[in-house]
Amino acid sequence: MEIDTLATRLTQGDRRALSRAITLVESTRSDHRAAAVKLLERVTDPDRQALRIGLSGTPGVGKSTFIEAFGLMLTGQGMRVAVLAVDPSSARSGGSILGDKTRMDRLSRDPAAFIRPSPSQTELGGVARRTREAIALCEAAGFDAVIVETVGVGQSETMVAQMTDLFVLLLAPGGGDELQGVKRGIMEIADLIVINKADGALKAQAQSTRADYAGALRLLRKRPGDPEGFPKALAVSASEGTGLDTAWDEMQALARFRRESGHWDRTRAAQNRHWFEEAVRLGLMRHLATDPQSREAMDRLGRDVADGHLPPGAAAEKMLNLLLSRD
Amino acid sequence: MEIDTLATRLTQGDRRALSRAITLVESTRSDHRAAAVKLLERVTDPDRQALRIGLSGTPGVGKSTFIEAFGLMLTGQGMRVAVLAVDPSSARSGGSILGDKTRMDRLSRDPAAFIRPSPSQTELGGVARRTREAIALCEAAGFDAVIVETVGVGQSETMVAQMTDLFVLLLAPGGGDELQGVKRGIMEIADLIVINKADGALKAQAQSTRADYAGALRLLRKRPGDPEGFPKALAVSASEGTGLDTAWDEMQALARFRRESGHWDRTRAAQNRHWFEEAVRLGLMRHLATDPQSREAMDRLGRDVADGHLPPGAAAEKMLNLLLSRD
Incomplete structure (x- = not known):
């Protein structure tokens, strides 16, 4: 089903659409993930x-x-x-x-x-x-x-x-x-x-x-x-x-x-922000573990560190420069 | 003292140089940090x-x-x-x-x-x-x-x-x-x-x-x-x-x-690699918290997330795209 159709049916309260949407956010496949992010952005109100x-x-x-x-x-x-x-x-x-x-x-x-x-x-x-x-x-x-x-x-x-x-x-x-x-x-x-x-x-x-x-x-x-x-x-x-x-x-x-006291809105805002920061943190760790270029660099630098030729801190600086393109 | 001089004296076993070098690695100042990384790279053997x-x-x-x-x-x-x-x-x-x-x-x-x-x-x-x-x-x-x-x-x-x-x-x-x-x-x-x-x-x-x-x-x-x-x-x-x-x-x-059993080398290699990965992880978190551009983006996206207009996952994707320049 198209994301647009799924979004429309979901916001109309269709339980089957909801079920499918939850299956989508539960998936770890990267194309599913991209679709899930798009869907959530579409339906968030x-x-x-x-x-x-x-x-x-x-x-x-x-x-x-x-x-x-x-x-x-x-x-x-x-x-x-x-x-x-x-x-x-x-x-x-x-x-x-x-x-x-x-x-x-x-x-x-x-x-x-x-x-x-x-x-x-x-x-x-x-x-x-x-x-x-x-x-x-x-x-x-x-x-x-x-x-x-x-x-x-x-x-x-x-x-x-x-x-x-x-x-x-x-x-x-x-x-x-x-x-x-x-x-x-x-x-x-x-x-x-x-x-x-x-x-x-x-x-x-x-x-x-x-x-x-x-x-x-x-x-x-x-x-x-x-x-x-x-x-x-x-x-x-x-x-x-x-x-x-x-x-x-x-x-x-x-x-x-x-x-009425504003506590509700403040709490929801703090919760949302917390999950955003958490998602950035997890995303960075996932990138390190799955992106081919990052993995290659982690492995290469990791070898130099493992045999004692490069200090961990210096290797980390090199990795960060690569990752954040700030060289 | 120049890093080169400090490195030379340190490797000669000079205790005052060692003391200064430790003070350098203990510092959180970013110029000290850069010097410390350089020094460690120089003296690692x-x-x-x-x-x-x-x-x-x-x-x-x-x-x-x-x-x-x-x-x-x-x-x-x-x-x-x-x-x-x-x-x-x-x-x-x-x-x-x-x-x-x-x-x-x-x-x-x-x-x-x-x-x-x-x-x-x-x-x-x-x-x-x-x-x-x-x-x-x-x-x-x-x-x-x-x-x-x-x-x-x-x-x-x-x-x-x-x-x-x-x-x-x-x-x-x-x-x-x-x-x-x-x-x-x-x-x-x-x-x-x-x-x-x-x-x-x-x-x-x-x-x-x-x-x-x-x-x-x-x-x-x-x-x-x-x-x-x-x-x-x-x-x-x-x-x-x-x-x-x-x-x-x-x-x-x-x-x-x-x-003699090789356990020593394997353990040191694993320890070095562990600290390398840890240093990359901490470096990324530090970057998020201190780099002006990252902070600005985290704040901006964080506001949209906090008031409920942007889902945390979508905001995190945007942030990761910015950070890793992969847009």
């Missing part, structure tokens, strides 16, 4: 903004059940919801292997929803670019909310926090976050801590876990620019659907506050 | 190789006493010994503040020795370059052994292991390495574990600590290319001077084995 929600939780907390119930509630209110999964360590069952759509059967059949499984395993730098670009495509396709799901045990949470507007940590009742295997540092980036499974035999324990976290969060310093009471702890039951509306109200309240 | 010894130990294990006694033993055998201190976290007492020469009074007055305190605090990337280049200058000045001292608690040990021929970990009697605050991972890079203070009341404990480590090391996999029995644990008394000759014998035996 600063006035089309979704609420980007980072969601993290270790296996067993009921993440799929939560996303499905939460997503259906939003589509029930007339919204369009996209779910992207990030799992750089993806060799686990579930995820990309069993397929995220199987995990969220009802949501995946909802025409107002779009679910994209995690791409196959690759290095974190690549995962970051693909996820960021997939989010941008979902926004361009007119989705109102984009949920970016991570498993809470890797290094991907900080990365996802750098590309979302708010971050939700999902926990199970009982056991502290450390016992649940949540990586240190995730607590610090969470805007909302949601204790799931507040139903049946676990209801009381979920409530007391919530109270424990609420107490702990009061001790933490409020983040500059955030309203009183955030970060906040809530208890929900994804399977019974209770508390999801409150969770959504809180997310909207926080988002509204941040929009 | 693959046939002048010192034995480069990385030495790590937390404060209190008697590192200065060990280096002084060990260094004096070597100069007593007619060798020339250089001692370089690396301490990127240098706000501690001792080190660059009280001055390493005060810590090693007798060695510093030995005309066959050269002691250089750690440069003032800076980021690890810069510390790596300076230390590596200071080592190269000591070799060019004809020193037979270069001891590179670190404090064993930071990130500098792996870095130093990447620029030395063998690595010695100095420990005190009793308490495991973790109790002594040795950073995880240092055990894995040590070729020789030396338990100091095997004298007086601590003698028996030093011997049993040595036996404990010897046992533990037997369980670890021998490093490919190394002779039987390495890594090895020894007990010494730096203050009484006992065991230092054995430690030196072991270092020489390991160095000889590695030279």
Whole structure:
């Protein structure tokens, strides 16, 4: 399909076009890459903004059940919801292997929803670019909310926090976050801590876990620019659907506050700039590793350095002069 | 002083010239940098190789006493010994503040020795370059052994292991390495574990600590290319001077084995290549941050990215095209 046609269909909200576009940004082939850059440039519209929600939780907390119930509630209110999964360590069952759509059967059949499984395993730098670009495509396709799901045990949470507007940590009742295997540092980036499974035999324990976290969060310093009471702890039951509306109200309240205070725009601007600088850095490293002339020079100078005839610093100067054509 | 004169005096072994040359490579001024690169290129001679010894130990294990006694033993055998201190976290007492020469009074007055305190605090990337280049200058000045001292608690040990021929970990009697605050991972890079203070009341404990480590090391996999029995644990008394000759014998035996097996040359070649690639990487980042044209373009594109009009990936492509003049 022509990039122009793909861009038009995508901005009209066509889910198949979105799917194809994401496949394009996931590709590492250089002609695909060029097309992806062109497509993103074509469809980028600063006035089309979704609420980007980072969601993290270790296996067993009921993440799929939560996303499905939460997503259906939003589509029930007339919204369009996209779910992207990030799992750089993806060799686990579930995820990309069993397929995220199987995990969220009802949501995946909802025409107002779009679910994209995690791409196959690759290095974190690549995962970051693909996820960021997939989010941008979902926004361009007119989705109102984009949920970016991570498993809470890797290094991907900080990365996802750098590309979302708010971050939700999902926990199970009982056991502290450390016992649940949540990586240190995730607590610090969470805007909302949601204790799931507040139903049946676990209801009381979920409530007391919530109270424990609420107490702990009061001790933490409020983040500059955030309203009183955030970060906040809530208890929900994804399977019974209770508390999801409150969770959504809180997310909207926080988002509204941040929009009105200017925090939202500042954060998005800083995020965009961060990813731009990161992309330049990665692009330079890729150029060194793949451009034939650069590789030849790196190899040639590398040999002189390896046998001790040329100091590393002098060789680097020669390489930089070649690369930056400043000789 | 002219670079030519400095180079000549340095290769003649003049300690004042060496001192000036190290000051030059420590400077961040760009004209100094250019002169330093020129000087290093001038004096580099693959046939002048010192034995480069990385030495790590937390404060209190008697590192200065060990280096002084060990260094004096070597100069007593007619060798020339250089001692370089690396301490990127240098706000501690001792080190660059009280001055390493005060810590090693007798060695510093030995005309066959050269002691250089750690440069003032800076980021690890810069510390790596300076230390590596200071080592190269000591070799060019004809020193037979270069001891590179670190404090064993930071990130500098792996870095130093990447620029030395063998690595010695100095420990005190009793308490495991973790109790002594040795950073995880240092055990894995040590070729020789030396338990100091095997004298007086601590003698028996030093011997049993040595036996404990010897046992533990037997369980670890021998490093490919190394002779039987390495890594090895020894007990010494730096203050009484006992065991230092054995430690030196072991270092020489390991160095000889590695030279004869080709491991030495391969390792030096890999180290040089590593630092070359690192220097190119850092040079590119420096260029982005300091070159006026690059900064202007980064700022301009960064603004378009920040306000959401240009995707980070497209902006990065434009920047790379500008930088690498490939448009």
